[in-house]
Amino acid sequence: MTDTGPLDGTVCIVTGGGRGLGEATAKHLAGEGATVVVNDLGTSLEGDGASEGPADETVAAIRDAGGTAMAHFGDVTDLEYTEELIDDTVAEYGRVDAAVNFAGVLRDAYLTEMTGEDWDTVIDVHLRGHFALLRNLARHWDETAEAADRERAFVGVTSPSALGNAGQANYAAAKAGVLGLIRTASAELPRYDARANALLPIAYTRMIEDMPHQPFGEDDFPPEKVAPVVGYLVSEAAEGVNGETVRAQGDMVSLVADPKDENSMVDAEGWTVETLSERFDELL
Template identity: 45%
Template structure:
C-alpha cells in the first residue's frame, strides 16, 4: 500500500467512530500503520467496549492495511504512555499523533454540574495533553540521539473553541484550551522535528447530531458535505512529511472547504502615556470598539 504516509506510523485517539474512524482509515489508505485508540464509550462518556476500536482495525486490515487496537484511557498518564508504547511495540516507531477523543455533557451554564465540567475537560483537554506529552518525550529522545524525526501532531479543536457555543461552556472552554496547547507545543517542540497543528472540523458524528440536525441527511447522488471523510484528507496531509514548515496553525475543515484561521491579532489601540481614569478608559474603549471589526457571533445566538 503506497501513499503520502507510506512507512509512517500514526496513533489516532477516539478512532472507533465518526471523525477518528475516518482519519484512521484515511491514514491507512495512504500507507500508514495505525494505532486505533478508543474506549468505546457512549456519547456522554459512559460505559466502554473494545468493540469499536477492534472493528476499525479489522476494516483497515481487510483493505490490506496495518493496524492494532489500543483501548487504554488516554486521559490517564499510564494510558497515554501505553498508547506510545503500543506504536513502538507493534510497528517500531511513531511518526504522527492525531488527538481526537472526546464526548459531550451539554448544559446551559447555570445548570452545568461540576462533574460535567470536569469530565469534558478531562477527555478533551487532558486527553490531548497527556498523549502529546508522551509522544513528545519519545521524539525528543530520538532527536537527542541524532535521529531527528519528521513528527506530526494534529489536535482537534472546534468552532465552539473558536467562537463559543451556547449550552456548551465546558466543551467550548476545553476546545479553546486545545488551541493554546497547540501554539505552545508547536513553539516548544520545533527544535525536535515536531510539527503541531490544530483542526476545527464540522462533520456528521454522534457529537453533532443536534447541532447539524437540519443539514445532516445526505441527498442521494449529491456531495455529502457533512461526511466525516471530507475532513480526513487534511488530517492525513498534516500527519505526513509533506507538510514540512507548517506548524502552529489552526484550520477549519467542512465539506469541500478548508480555511486557515488567523487567531487573535491586535486591533485598534490608543496609548495615553499615563494612567487612565475609569471614565476616560471607558470612553477610549468605546472609541476603539467603533473602529474595530465586529466579532463573529457565538454558535446558537441568532
C-alpha cells in the first residue's frame, strides 16, 4: 500500500467493513492512502450473533499491506455507539473526513410469510443504521465546520431492490428509505461543508450467495470493482458532487435519475372517478 495516494490524509469510517463490499472498500481506501476505521458487528446474514473477527481480519490485512486502520466493534443502529465510534476516530486520528455504511442483513420472505421481527430487524439495520451514523456525523461536522480544510463526505448504500423485489419487502423499503435520507442530507450537509451521495452497487457478496437462483457469479461482478467508486466519492476530487445516486456494476458506472413525473394530464373542472376512468390510459 501507499501513503501518497489520492486519499492520503483522508480518515474514513467503513461500517460493515468486515465482509463483502465493505471489506473490499476498506482495503481499497487504505490502498489509496486513507486511514480506515473498520466497523463490523460480525453477525450472521440474518443478523444473529456477533463477532469481532471480521473487522479484525480486515484491519489485519490492511496493516499487513502497509496501511493504517483500526477495528471498532459495535451496533451501527445505536445512536450512542455511533457517537462513540466518531469520538474514538477523532481521538485516534484527529478527524473524520468521510464515512460509508455497508452494514446490512437480510431476512427475505413473501409478504404473507414475513414476521414483524423480520421487518423490524431489516429496517433497523439498513435504515436506522444509516440515520444513526449520519446524524452524529452531521453534528460533528457542524461543530467542526469552521476548522474544516476540505469538504467532508457521506456515502449511503442502497440497492436495485429499492425499485421493488419479490420476497424483499423489508429490504426494498429500507433501501428506498436510504435514498430519501440521502436526498434530504444532501440538502442539509453543505452548510457544514459536507456532502452526501448514494451508492447503488451490484456485486457478488454473501447476500447473493444466499439466493436460491443466483443472478450472476463472483467472476462477473466482484466487490473489488465497486470499491474505486466509493474511493472517488469520498475523495477531494468529488467536491461538489452531492445528492447523486451512483450505480456501480462491474466495469460500468452510471447515474440513477431521481423520481420525476413521466406523463401528466389536467382537467380544468377537477377529476372524478368517471373522468379518470375515461382518460387514465393517456398516462400509460
